[in-house]
Amino acid sequence: AVLGGADAVGFVLAPGSPRTVSPEAASALAALVPDGVESVGVFRGQTAVEVIASARTAGVQTVQLHGGEAPDVFDAVRSAGFGVIRATSAETYGLEAQEHRELYGDARLLLDAPDPGAGETFDADALTGVEPPSGWILAGGLRPGNVAALAEALRPGGVDVSSGVEIARGVKDPELIREFLAAARA
Numbered sequence: 001a002v003l004g005g006a007d008a009v010g011f012v013l014a015p016g017s018p019r020t021v022s023p024e025a026a027s028a029l030a031a032l033v034p035d036g037v038e039s040v041g042v043f044r045g046q047t048a049v050e051v052i053a054s055a056r057t058a059g060v061q062t063v064q065l066h067g068g069e070a071p072d073v074f075d076a077v078r079s080a081g082f083g084v085i086r087a088t089s090a091e092t093y094g095l096e097a098q099e100h101r102e103l104y105g106d107a108r109l110l111l112d113a114p115d116p117g118a119g120e121t122f123d124a125d126a127l128t129g130v131e132p133p134s135g136w137i138l139a140g141g142l143r144p145g146n147v148a149a150l151a152e153a154l155r156p157g158g159v160d161v162s163s164g165v166e167i168a169r170g171v172k173d174p175e176l177i178r179e180f181l182a183a184a185r186a
């Protein structure tokens with residue numbers, strides 16, 4: 001991903017995924033990430049104490065929370081010195097946009113399909129009439145073959161991919177990563 005020109009790389013530190021890496025393994029990988037590329041720890045449904053401990057061991061800069069965590073978890077993670085990304089379902093974001101602004105306002109927003117990491121797209125109509133905050137990140141079922149059209153239609157500030165650059169669940173493919181990055185940049 002770094003060689004292909006990604007702006008950020010993520011390590012799944014949430015338990016229970018075929019992509020889960022230990023904080024120690026993530027630390028060895030994150031140490032290879034050069035300055036200027038953001039390293040992100042991906043979490044779901046853990047306590048603030050667990051998230052902060054794992055993120056510290058892994059040495060990531062940013063924490064991405066997928067589990068509907070409460071605002072106090074974001075505050076704790078931020079106070080521990082990490083940047084924070086709030087990942088939520090695009091299909092419900094329309095109903096909770098005001099809540100996001102009021103309760104999580106300075107967390108970056110990532111809009112995803114309901115089942116994170118499943119490689120499923122969401123119905124883009126869910127964002128009709130909704131204006132996510134500037135710099136929001138689009139995720140959920142992106143692939144080399146659909147990222148350009150979806151980015152063109154939805155105009156996010158960034159895109160995030162996992163399943164769409166894998167040859168088997170949990171196994172990334174360098175060629176698909178290169179294709180994805182080229183399509184996203186285009």
Ligand SMILES: O=C(O)c1ccccc1N[C@@H]1O[C@H](COP(=O)(O)O)[C@@H](O)[C@H]1O
Pocket residue numbers: 010012014017018019042043044066112113115116117118119120139140141142160161162163164
């Ligand atoms: O990838 C996982 O297994 C995962 C586990 C827990 C939380 C998030 C996870 N993945 C994130 O989901 C989005 C979209 O993934 P996909 O491209 O649809 O496969 C992305 O942010 C992943 O990092």
